[in-house]
Amino acid sequence: MTVQKLPIAKAINESLRKALDTDPKVLIMGEDVGKLGGVFRVTDGLQKDFGEGRVIDTPLAESGIVGTAIGLALRGYRPVVEIQFDGFVFPAYDQIVTQLAKMHARALGKIKLPVVIRIPYGGGIGAVEHHSESPEALFAHVAGLKIVSPSTASDAYWMMQQAIQTDDPVIFFEPKRRYWDKSEVNTEAIPGPLHRARVAREGADLTLVAYGPMVKVCLEAAAAAEEEGKSLEIVDLRSMSPIDFETIQTSVEKTRRLVVVHEAPVFYGSGAEIAARITERCFYHLEAPVLRVGGYHSPYPPARLEDEYLPGLDRVLDAVDRSLAY
Amino acid sequence: MTVESTAAARKPRRSSGTKRASAKRTPQPQSSEPPLVQLLSPEGERVEHPDYQIDLTAEELRGLYRDMVLTRRFDAEATALQRQGELGLWASLLGQEAAQIGSGRALRDDDYVFPTYREHGVAWCRGVDPTNLLGMFRGVNHGGWDPNSNNFHLYTIVIGSQTLHATGYAMGVAKDGADSAVIAYFGDGASSQGDVAESFTFSAVYNAPVVFFCQNNQWAISEPTEKQTRVPLYQRAQGYGFPGVRVDGNDVLACLAVTRSALERARRGEGPTLVEAFTYRMGAHTTSDDPTKYRADEEREAWEAKDPILRLRRYLEREGLADEAFFTALDEESETLGKRVREAVRAMPDPDPMAIFDHVYADGHTLVDEERAQFAAYQASFVDADPAADAAIAAAGAAGGPGASGGTGVHEGDR
Numbered sequence: 001m002t003v004q005k006l007p008i009a010k011a012i013n014e015s016l017r018k019a020l021d022t023d024p025k026v027l028i029m030g031e032d033v034g035k036l037g038g039v040f041r042v043t044d045g046l047q048k049d050f051g052e053g054r055v056i057d058t059p060l061a062e063s064g065i066v067g068t069a070i071g072l073a074l075r076g077y078r079p080v081v082e083i084q085f086d087g088f089v090f091p092a093y094d095q096i097v098t099q100l101a102k103m104h105a106r107a108l109g110k111i112k113l114p115v116v117i118r119i120p121y122g123g124g125i126g127a128v129e130h131h132s133e134s135p136e137a138l139f140a141h142v143a144g145l146k147i148v149s150p151s152t153a154s155d156a157y158w159m160m161q162q163a164i165q166t167d168d169p170v171i172f173f174e175p176k177r178r179y180w181d182k183s184e185v186n187t188e189a190i191p192g193p194l195h196r197a198r199v200a201r202e203g204a205d206l207t208l209v210a211y212g213p214m215v216k217v218c219l220e221a222a223a224a225a226e227e228e229g230k231s232l233e234i235v236d237l238r239s240m241s242p243i244d245f246e247t248i249q250t251s252v253e254k255t256r257r258l259v260v261v262h263e264a265p266v267f268y269g270s271g272a273e274i275a276a277r278i279t280e281r282c283f284y285h286l287e288a289p290v291l292r293v294g295g296y297h298s299p300y301p302p303a304r305l306e307d308e309y310l311p312g313l314d315r316v317l318d319a320v321d322r323s324l325a326y
Numbered sequence: 327m328t329v330e331s332t333a334a335a336r337k338p339r340r341s342s343g344t345k346r347a348s349a350k351r352t353p354q355p356q357s358s359e360p361p362l363v364q365l366l367s368p369e370g371e372r373v374e375h376p377d378y379q380i381d382l383t384a385e386e387l388r389g390l391y392r393d394m395v396l397t398r399r400f401d402a403e404a405t406a407l408q409r410q411g412e413l414g415l416w417a418s419l420l421g422q423e424a425a426q427i428g429s430g431r432a433l434r435d436d437d438y439v440f441p442t443y444r445e446h447g448v449a450w451c452r453g454v455d456p457t458n459l460l461g462m463f464r465g466v467n468h469g470g471w472d473p474n475s476n477n478f479h480l481y482t483i484v485i486g487s488q489t490l491h492a493t494g495y496a497m498g499v500a501k502d503g504a505d506s507a508v509i510a511y512f513g514d515g516a517s518s519q520g521d522v523a524e525s526f527t528f529s530a531v532y533n534a535p536v537v538f539f540c541q542n543n544q545w546a547i548s549e550p551t552e553k554q555t556r557v558p559l560y561q562r563a564q565g566y567g568f569p570g571v572r573v574d575g576n577d578v579l580a581c582l583a584v585t586r587s588a589l590e591r592a593r594r595g596e597g598p599t600l601v602e603a604f605t606y607r608m609g610a611h612t613t614s615d616d617p618t619k620y621r622a623d624e625e626r627e628a629w630e631a632k633d634p635i636l637r638l639r640r641y642l643e644r645e646g647l648a649d650e651a652f653f654t655a656l657d658e659e660s661e662t663l664g665k666r667v668r669e670a671v672r673a674m675p676d677p678d679p680m681a682i683f684d685h686v687y688a689d690g691h692t693l694v695d696e697e698r699a700q701f702a703a704y705q706a707s708f709v710d711a712d713p714a715a716d717a718a719i720a721a722a723g724a725a726g727g728p729g730a731s732g733g734t735g736v737h738e739g740d741r
Contacts, residue, residue, distance in 0.1 A: 053501060059531055064490055064524030071494020074479070075502070095521070098484045099491070106468040106480050109685035143686050143694075167688035195692070242692040 002188040009042050009179035011153035012118075014187070015160035016043060016080065020050045026164060027072060028055040029065055030082030030118075039084055040120055040179055062092035069115050070100055078114045078164060086121040087130025093138075100169045101144030112167040116160075121149075122213045122263050123310050124177035126303040133300050134264035139171045140241040140273075147241040148194060149173035151215035153183040155198075155238060158191035166194065173240075175213035195239035197247035203233035206257040206320055209248055209274060211237035214261045214311060221316040232320065240270050248274065249281045256287040257323045261311050266294040288326035293319045360558045362572050362604060365579040368632040370640025378583040384647040390431060390578050391642060392656055394423040394635045397447040399660035400456045403667045404446075404463070408613040412671050413463045417444045421576070421608030424634030425541050427451060428581025429509065429603070432589055436477065436506040438499075440492035443481040444541075445511050452478040456663070457670035466677050486512055486519030489538065493525045496534035496592075507592040508536045509585070515546025517562065518554045526566040526598070535592035537585065538563075538600045541575060543607035548620040560602035568598045575605025576634040606632075679705065 006014065019026045028043055028050075034057035037044030047055035058065050062083060069079035083089045089096075096117065103113055123132030140147045146168050150156040156174070163170040192198075200215055201222050208218045215236045222232040233251050237243065252258050258278055260271035271292035278290055293311045301309045363375055382390075401419050408416040419426060426447025433439065433451065441448055449459055453476050461470035462481065469480035482488035492510035499506050516522055517540060529536050542559055544551055551559070563570030569591075573584040581603055588599035606629040610617050642648040683698035 059524070059527050061520075061524045061527065063521055064493075064528050067487065067490025067521060067524065068494030068497060068528050071491040071496070072498045073494075074473075074491060075495045075498030077498055077501075091520070094484065095487065095490065099482075099487050102468075103480070104688055105685045107473060107685075108467060108470065109688070110472040111474070112688045146687070146691070168691075244692075 003184055003186045005182050006153045006157075006185045007180045007182050008150070008153045008156045008175070009040055011157040011185050012042050012160055012174065013044060013046070014185070015157045016046060017049070018187075019080070019161065019164045020046060020054055023078065023164075025076060025078045026054075027077050027079045028082070029058050029069055029079050031058060031060055031065075031084050033057060033082050038082060040176060042118070042120075042174070042179070043082065062088055062090075063095050066092040066095040066100060066115075066117065070095065070103070070113065073113050073115050074111060080116040080118060080164060083117060083119045085131045086119055086133040086135055089119055089135065096139070096145070096169075096171075097142050101142045104168070105144060113169050114164075114167050115169045116163045116172055117169070118172045118174060120176035120179075121173045122175055122177060123300060123306045124213065126306070128303070129300070132306065134262065134295065136171075136173055136240050137264055137269050140270060144169065145241060146170045146195070146239070147173065148239045149175060149212035150238065151175065151178070151200075151212055151236050153181070154185045154189070157185045157187065158189070159194055159238065162191065162194040173212060178213050178216065181216070195242050195244060197238055197244040198236045199233065199247065199251065200236040201232070201234040203231040203255065205231045205255055206259065206323055207233045207235060207248070207251040207255045208259050208261060208316065208320075209235045209237055210261040211240065212263075214263060217311060217313060218261055218316060221313045221320070224313060225317060225320060230320065230324065243270075243274065245277055245281065248278055252278055252282045253285045256285050258286070258290045259293060259316070259319045259323055260290065261293045261316055263310055264295055265297055266292045267297045269294055288323045291319045291323050360560075360572055362574050363580045363584050364574040364577050365583060366577045366637055366641060368576070368637050370637045370644060372641065375580070378580065378587060380579050380583040382579070387638070387642060388648050388652060390427055390582070391635070391638050391648070392659075393427040393431065393447070393450060394578065394638065395656055395660060396663055397423050397427065397450050398635060399664055400450070400667055401446055403664040404460060405609070405613060407460070407668065407671050408463070413460060414465050415463050415612050415614060417612045418609040419444050419446050421606045421629065421634070422541055422543055423447055424578035424638075425575040425581050425603035425605045428578040429539050429585040429601070432582050432585035433509065434506070434589075436504070437589065438477045438479070438492075438495055438506065438508045440479045440488040440495070440508065440510045441481055442485075442488065442511050442513065442516070443483050444513075445481070448511065449478060452476040454478050457667055460667070460671050461674065464671060464674055466674055486516035486521040488512070489516070489522050489525035490528070492536050493529045493534050496529065496536035497532050499535055500532070500595075505593045506535070507589040508534075509539055509589070510536060511539050511541065513540065513546065514542040514544065514551045514554055514559060515549065516540075517559050526562070526600075529598040530566045530568055533595065533597040535595070536598045537588040537592055538598060539585065540600065540602045541605055542602050543575075543605050545607050545611070545617075545621065547611040547615060558602070560600055563600035568600065570600040570602065572602045572604055575603030576632045576637070578634055578638055
């Protein structure tokens with residue numbers, strides 16, 4: 001079967017399975033990724049089928065996981081590493097920033113680091129502290145890393161294929177609260193480039209840029225806005241480094257208004273980068289300043305408050321209204 | 327092989343006993359030093375060890391001596407070049423020649439080395455041209471050699487990080503079914519890093535063929551070893567389930583024998599070993615450091631008597647294994663090396679400014695392409711300053727096209 005309706009988690013699982021099957025150098029590493037299949041079951045069944053030598057339960061030490069993945073990559077392997085939750089990546093931050101990101105340049109291109117770091121990220125699952133964060137900007141700021149996040153099962157499948165084939169380190173942010181959302185995956189399709197944005201909905205009055213878990217929120221906001229006679233275009237960014245500014249620019253030159261939506265805190269977030277660059281590129285097209293909707297400059301709140309903290313349909317529409325009022 | 331000793335913490339060597347708050351809470355000092363594998367005494371006399379034997383030909387012994395002398399000469403030249411402003415910084419290995427040459431000569435060609443930034447002697451053993459080590463200290467690159475040409479990874483500056491890379495590489499060696507071994511160098515200061523602890527855990531759990539070679543040179547910039555540990559460092563291995571051994575780091579024969587044994591153990595699939603080479607950093611941490619602020623001259627003088635090169639020379643002379651012609655020829659070779667290094671460094675050109683954008687990614691990145699093109703256009707805008715130079719810069723950047731936002735033309739050439 002080439003076209004299936006799959007949840008995002010299962011699409012990633014199928015993609016990892018295909019990679020393990022087709023390239024003997026691909027390894028899966030992480031905490032509980034073996035028998036358990038990961039706490040989100042994304043690697044479910046892979047160790048059973050490919051063995052403990054390919055799907056490796058690691059000691060509980062994130063720096064060790066990424067550091068040894070670097071060593072394995074230097075030996076010619078293509079490790080796909082799982083960090084169990086977004087808030088647990090920081091012990092590995094040193095290895096990612098000082099070693100993984102810079103080693104190719106340090107070696108003047110003579111060695112390559114094809115390492116994928118999977119991070120289930122974002123809120124909305126009622127979790128305890130450190131299980132709901134969106135640290136993508138902390139990685140996008142670092143040269144040498146590529147940062148992507150899918151919002152559909154098809155993208156989850158194909159972007160994982162492409163990330164594993166990339167000769168650069170890729171941080172693969174998985175929208176954990178969308179893991180169970182189903183959509184169609186064509187496993188024989190020819191995918192577009194990994195870092196190209198996708199117009200998820202066409203519209204005429206305003207552009208919403210989002211990625212990962214916020215794409216669904218924006219689609220819902222656009223449906224609600226349509227009832228009020230407003231036509232919103234949605235760009236699913238897919239890649240936070242590099243960013244496909246051409247697709248955003250094309251959209252904004254048409255709609256003349258832009259709102260960027262992400263779960264991560266607004267301050268120094270990817271919305272700031274997009275606002276600055278689109279303002280430069282589209283200064284004479286814009287009818288309103290670029291607005292941003294995202295998390296606040298506070299620690300991610302306790303679960304009972306996360307619906308207030310996370311951008312929802314109403315917060316997005318509030319920003320849409322403010323933009324249209326200019 | 328078993329852990330050499332399970333002795334409790336010794337009395338720290340530099341702390342005054344009277345400063346201890348409570349003798350009851352402090353492990354009782356041991357009356358004897360922990361065992362130290364030694365095959366050549368500071369006086370240059372061969373001594374036997376029950377677990378480690380070595381039998382080298384006169385030529386091999388002269389070879390080790392030559393390695394140490396040339397490494398020290400190169401190191402002295404680099405220090406001088408820093409003082410002359412040719413290098414921005416130098417991290418001298420003075421005093422650690424035996425630890426590095428002994429361990430370095432224990433390696434096979436197919437073994438892989440993960441060094442710190444001070445392993446100039448190991449680099450020498452691996453056949454890395456000494457002048458290649460100086461690029462990063464001059465500031466023309468961050469590491470100018472191909473790691474896979476000599477199985478010698480780039481110098482790692484962040485303390486301890488490379489021990490995990492070595493462990494991962496060794497895990498890969500085991501997966502490949504190869505009988506190569508991997509060696510990770512680090513120091514007494516690095517022993518406090520979490521990455522080193524994690525590398526011990528990972529290598530033990532996966533039984534990785536890696537040797538952890540710790541040069542305990544007694545000082546981490548200004549902090550003595552007792553600021554890092556309450557037990558002799560080699561004893562840390564026991565807690566992870568693999569052997570640890572302390573070797574006289576100024577004894578090239580012992581360092582060779584112990585490292586060789588640890589590498590063979592790794593090849594046999596018996597897992598990691600921690601070697602603590604007990605040595606001394608005779609110089610400053612780097613040329614930016616001033617040891618007179620924190621350590622006494624007497625300590626350095628005591629270690630001078632244990633000099634690694636002097637003791638092997640005494641042995642060679644006593645046993646008639648090298649004649650005056652050998653030493654004279656080596657002096658000449660040293661001076662030739664110094665001159666070659668000096669000339670090579672002075673001739674080392676500054677990199678092309680466009681090199682900022684090279685090798686950031688293996689598969690390209692549109693932002694790098696955009697910024698490269700912008701920078702080239704900016705450089706080319708200085709038309710009146712030096713037309714010839716500007717033309718060259720413009721040509722270098724032209725492939726991306728001034729102002730081009732997503733050009734990939736320049737990048738293709740970088741792959």
